[in-house]
Amino acid sequence: MRPSTYLLTATCVALTSLGAFAQETDATPPEDRYYAIDSLPVPDGVVLEVGGLGFLSDGRMVVSTRRGQVWIVAGDLSGDLTATSTTLFADGLFEGLGLAVLEGDRIFVLQRHELSELIDDDGDGRCDRIRTVADGFGMTGNYHEFAFGLPVDRDGNFYVSLNLGFFNPYWYLGRSNAPYRGWVLRISPDGEITPWASGFRSPNGINLSPDGDLFVTDNQGDWLPACPVHVVERGKHYGHPASLDWREDFRAADRTAEWYEPMADVRREPAAVWLPYDLSRSTGNLAWDQTDGRFGPFTGQVFGAELTNGLVLRMSLEKVRGRFQGAAFAFRPAVGAANRLAFAPDGSLWCGLTSRGWGGSGAAHGLVRVRPTGETPMEIRDVHLRQDGFELGFTLPIAKDSTLRPDQVRASQYRYRYWWKYGSPEDDVRDLEVRDVQVAADGRSARLFLDDLRPGYVTRIVLDGVVGGGGHALLHPRFDYTLAELPEGPAAEGQVSTIVEAPKTREQLAARAVYLSDLWNTMQTWRGDGWSLGSDPALDPADPTRLTYGDSRHYLVCPDGTQAPLLSVPTFGPCTIRGEALAARGSSFALVLPSGDRLEIRPEDDEAGVWQPLEVAYAAPTAGAPARLLAASFGGRALVRGPVDLPGKTGRGPIGWVDARGRQVAFKNLAVTLDDLAVRDDGSLGDRATWRLGVGDWKVRNGVLVAEDALSSAVRALPGDGAFAFETDVLLAPKQRAEIRVLCSEIGIGGHSIHLNRSGATTQKTGSVGRADGLRHSLVAYDDTWFRVRVEVEPAEGGDRVRVLVNGVETADVIAPRTGTIGRHVSLSRTVREGRTEFRNVWLETSSR
Numbered sequence: 001m002r003p004s005t006y007l008l009t010a011t012c013v014a015l016t017s018l019g020a021f022a023q024e025t026d027a028t029p030p031e032d033r034y035y036a037i038d039s040l041p042v043p044d045g046v047v048l049e050v051g052g053l054g055f056l057s058d059g060r061m062v063v064s065t066r067r068g069q070v071w072i073v074a075g076d077l078s079g080d081l082t083a084t085s086t087t088l089f090a091d092g093l094f095e096g097l098g099l100a101v102l103e104g105d106r107i108f109v110l111q112r113h114e115l116s117e118l119i120d121d122d123g124d125g126r127c128d129r130i131r132t133v134a135d136g137f138g139m140t141g142n143y144h145e146f147a148f149g150l151p152v153d154r155d156g157n158f159y160v161s162l163n164l165g166f167f168n169p170y171w172y173l174g175r176s177n178a179p180y181r182g183w184v185l186r187i188s189p190d191g192e193i194t195p196w197a198s199g200f201r202s203p204n205g206i207n208l209s210p211d212g213d214l215f216v217t218d219n220q221g222d223w224l225p226a227c228p229v230h231v232v233e234r235g236k237h238y239g240h241p242a243s244l245d246w247r248e249d250f251r252a253a254d255r256t257a258e259w260y261e262p263m264a265d266v267r268r269e270p271a272a273v274w275l276p277y278d279l280s281r282s283t284g285n286l287a288w289d290q291t292d293g294r295f296g297p298f299t300g301q302v303f304g305a306e307l308t309n310g311l312v313l314r315m316s317l318e319k320v321r322g323r324f325q326g327a328a329f330a331f332r333p334a335v336g337a338a339n340r341l342a343f344a345p346d347g348s349l350w351c352g353l354t355s356r357g358w359g360g361s362g363a364a365h366g367l368v369r370v371r372p373t374g375e376t377p378m379e380i381r382d383v384h385l386r387q388d389g390f391e392l393g394f395t396l397p398i399a400k401d402s403t404l405r406p407d408q409v410r411a412s413q414y415r416y417r418y419w420w421k422y423g424s425p426e427d428d429v430r431d432l433e434v435r436d437v438q439v440a441a442d443g444r445s446a447r448l449f450l451d452d453l454r455p456g457y458v459t460r461i462v463l464d465g466v467v468g469g470g471g472h473a474l475l476h477p478r479f480d481y482t483l484a485e486l487p488e489g490p491a492a493e494g495q496v497s498t499i500v501e502a503p504k505t506r507e508q509l510a511a512r513a514v515y516l517s518d519l520w521n522t523m524q525t526w527r528g529d530g531w532s533l534g535s536d537p538a539l540d541p542a543d544p545t546r547l548t549y550g551d552s553r554h555y556l557v558c559p560d561g562t563q564a565p566l567l568s569v570p571t572f573g574p575c576t577i578r579g580e581a582l583a584a585r586g587s588s589f590a591l592v593l594p595s596g597d598r599l600e601i602r603p604e605d606d607e608a609g610v611w612q613p614l615e616v617a618y619a620a621p622t623a624g625a626p627a628r629l630l631a632a633s634f635g636g637r638a639l640v641r642g643p644v645d646l647p648g649k650t651g652r653g654p655i656g657w658v659d660a661r662g663r664q665v666a667f668k669n670l671a672v673t674l675d676d677l678a679v680r681d682d683g684s685l686g687d688r689a690t691w692r693l694g695v696g697d698w699k700v701r702n703g704v705l706v707a708e709d710a711l712s713s714a715v716r717a718l719p720g721d722g723a724f725a726f727e728t729d730v731l732l733a734p735k736q737r738a739e740i741r742v743l744c745s746e747i748g749i750g751g752h753s754i755h756l757n758r759s760g761a762t763t764q765k766t767g768s769v770g771r772a773d774g775l776r777h778s779l780v781a782y783d784d785t786w787f788r789v790r791v792e793v794e795p796a797e798g799g800d801r802v803r804v805l806v807n808g809v810e811t812a813d814v815i816a817p818r819t820g821t822i823g824r825h826v827s828l829s830r831t832v833r834e835g836r837t838e839f840r841n842v843w844l845e846t847s848s849r
Helices: 241-246 248-252 506-511
Strands: 005-008 035-039 050-055 061-065 070-074 085-090 099-102 106-110 115-119 129-134 158-162 165-167 173-175 183-187 193-198 205-208 214-217 227-232 273-275 283-288 302-306 311-320 323-332 338-343 349-354 365-372 380-386 389-394 409-418 427-431 434-439 445-450 457-463 478-483 497-499 513-515 532-540 543-557 566-568 575-583 589-592 598-601 612-619 628-634 637-640 656-658 665-674 692-695 698-701 704-708 713-717 724-732 737-744 752-757 787-796 799-806 809-816 825-830 836-846
Touching: 050 099, 050 106, 050 338, 050 349, 050 365, 061 099, 061 349, 106 158, 158 205, 193 241, 205 283, 214 283, 227 283, 241 248, 273 311, 273 323, 273 478, 302 349, 311 338, 311 380, 323 380, 380 478, 409 434, 409 445, 575 589, 598 628, 704 825, 724 737, 724 752, 737 787, 752 787, 752 799, 825 836
Parallel strands: 283 338, 409 497
Antiparallel strands: 005 598, 035 365, 050 061, 061 070, 070 085, 099 106, 106 115, 115 129, 158 183, 165 173, 183 193, 205 214, 214 227, 227 273, 283 302, 302 311, 302 338, 311 323, 323 478, 338 349, 349 365, 380 389, 389 445, 409 427, 409 457, 434 445, 457 478, 513 665, 532 543, 543 665, 566 656, 575 612, 575 665, 589 598, 589 656, 612 628, 628 637, 692 713, 698 704, 704 836, 713 825, 724 787, 724 836, 737 752, 737 825, 787 799, 799 809
16 A cells, blocks of 8 residues: 655645655756667556566576566667566565575575565576575565565675564564564575674665675664664664664663663664755665776765665765765756666666655656766766865866855754654754865865864765866755765764654653543533544445444544544644554545645555554754654555655644545544653652642552542642742542642632542533533543642732643633632642542742732
């Protein structure tokens, strides 16, 4: 299934594909002048989702596919491609994301579950039998457990890389639930498997360089702030913690990798190259130019496949202090969703395309040839690091009437965040002063002198206004150099991807959620014509494009197919939205984000009539960045990959739903977690000595006030006589109710009561103020879930202004009349005899008037 994902701005009336955010345009790329793209014709009905490329000894090309087929392309691959033929060699395999052709034209394919040799016994050009070489690695059936390959070293050993499975609580979080998921393995010619290296997420590209170094590319996601290129050595770890579960020392110590834990005590090897997000979002394999100039002026350099942005990229690598690092460039856009690259014997570069379910750009499948036209582009050919800057080599000399001065060079450095979230912004960005530029007498090289160049950063250089001989403008004036180490001086202390403090656990995230639906009072939290509560939605057997409903009122539904939006009463800033949706077949619906933008979701046919989980992470705009859609998933499949800038300008607003096609959809278990909710605890109000435990039996356990088995109250005097704010976390057992009383007497009587209820079934809703019409909407605190309550009080004409927030969302803002028993105390009270009430992270702020 390929997800259909769209954004609809608040002001436009047409659906806008997320593809519009890519760099590709309808204009002819200038690279066409230097490198032409030719498409290989295939038989009618054939879909080539390419997973592997190789060449037979007679020059024919062998292609393995995600659809479990192997094809052979015959004919002159350097000439007119319409004269070639494509014939089926094998079918019925379980994916083929790696292929190798060995001496004697032996064909090997890496299936999802095994490494296989395909044998043609009778020489008729069709596979007759399949020999299992090795199948000793695990698989659970998770969609994302791909197996990639298939380089072969000089001794005949194969190398494969195994994708993690992706699981909850977020679709993109990698898990290693079967042996050696997230590892690179070496498989000997006789099938012996050696675990080679750990720490990978989705290592789609694995290659051996001409010198025998093992290169592995990975894909941005959790613990991968961008797409890296690694040079992999045996026994080392490359960053993603999930695969550590299969390391012998971890298993011996009974340690387990957690999705939120960075495992800071485990050494992780730095990447040779980090590919910036606008250059690569889903990297495929690599290919080395060994054409001796037949492909142009880049002999010895590395080219990379890129799916999501639909291009071929280029890298200029070097060794500094014995380790690879180097610069990344754009090379050739608009090739399609490039997954595999291979240089043909004639020196042309072949690109195998595939994108089903992977979010590729441009052509989604097939084979294209990138062919040099014979005209040399003006490019930065290579980059070499110096202690105080860089030395650049050009493919053509700088024109004599052109210049390259310090003011034509823009230089900066940035890092990434090493964390569990999907991707990372460019962080710790710092501009560099360009002190001097020296151009060689022949114009073919230049030295850039930079002040305060630091290791452990990616350095971005952009050259403005540089023109080569013959009037050629610099085709790609920018490069990003991963600077792990400087040539001299002390070794770098940090890495480009820097550790971020471990995030909140799933339970902690749930504790900060605002629940926007329950069995009784959901419509108090929402406003929208045509929307109501319904029960037990299901596909209508007579018409699956419609839903039927029961008699009770449990779920948010849109029975009449209105296109009017349903908007929440509370407003939100940066947040994560979770819930479940059930849609009729052929329907679509849109989630309204706080920025006013809309994310359209079109369920697949097999998702209709079944409750599907939905999760969306939203970042509000800041002074330096627009609002962003950080991640989104529906039914466990990704809707977007990585941050997407949003056109909406509002930082805070309601969330909501639109039944975009006028069909039918229902929602349940809707919750919003605020990313900016602060929890303050100075430690002074969780101590038993701070409270007068007046009524009932209270205990203090690890700084938590606990009341059990009786009506109870704890009272604390308020200092001063002015305004104040009081905050606490609250946990309620089932059927429990409690109160916070402010400005009450010294025994907790009177004052203003703020109701705390396990559900919204009573008229005293959570967050409402007693004897005051202050409820803004109904919020629900579920069983055994901590939630945060803040009460702000200040004297006002006619009483006291009382403002209440539950998990950061305002529930009440009223003028509450004073009573005869008003005092200067705060009380934490239980109002039923059974169950348990707990308070923690208690915080008080006062101000005098």
